[in-house]
Amino acid sequence: VLKRVIHTTADFDFVRNLLFSPNAVRLGREALRRGVTVVTDTAMAAAGIGKPAAARWGVSVVCRMADPDVRDEALRRGVTRAVVSMERAVAETPDAIFAIGNAPTALLEVIRLIREEGARPALVIGMPVGFVSAAESKEELMGINEVPWIAIKGRKGGSTLVVAAIHALLAVAEAAHKRAA
Secondary structure (H helix, E strand, O other), rough: HHHHHHHHHHOOOOOEEEEEOOHHHHHHHHHHHOOOOEEEHHHHHHHHOOHHHHOOOOOOOOOOOOHHHHHHHHHHHHOOHHHHHHHHHHHHHOOOOOEEEEHHHHHHHHHHHHHHOOOOOOOEOOOOOOOHHHHHHHHHHHHHOOOOOOOOOOOOHHHHHHHHHHHHHHHHHHHHHHHOO
């Protein structure tokens, strides 16, 4: 995962800033081999995840941010589309991998659902980029013990890094499969 993130960015700061909870890579790899859904917070991340590699394991990739009913509910409730889309994704695919590279509010909502409602995603990849709540949301994720996570400390991140992490996990799943065969 680290190698792919560095190759994606040409930024060696990730040697220090890319952090993993215990067994996160193994658990993420196993989840993908079971065919869990990958939920993203941007259409760009969903589009960037290689469909042939995901299809090999029966993995579907979804992003609900642009769904009209998500938009309508968010407006009605006075919350962000990120909040509504993560609520729906947890309800529909509770064991998914949540790959968040853009919206800190999406990550904060997943954390809230873990802490307050007992959600248990297979893995949370927290990499939102920016100045407003990005670093803080990832710090909150790194305080979670209930589910495995991969996170970038600080303000760096983005959808391309989430895609790089998923591709790395898919590659690890494939390599483990070939070794076992």
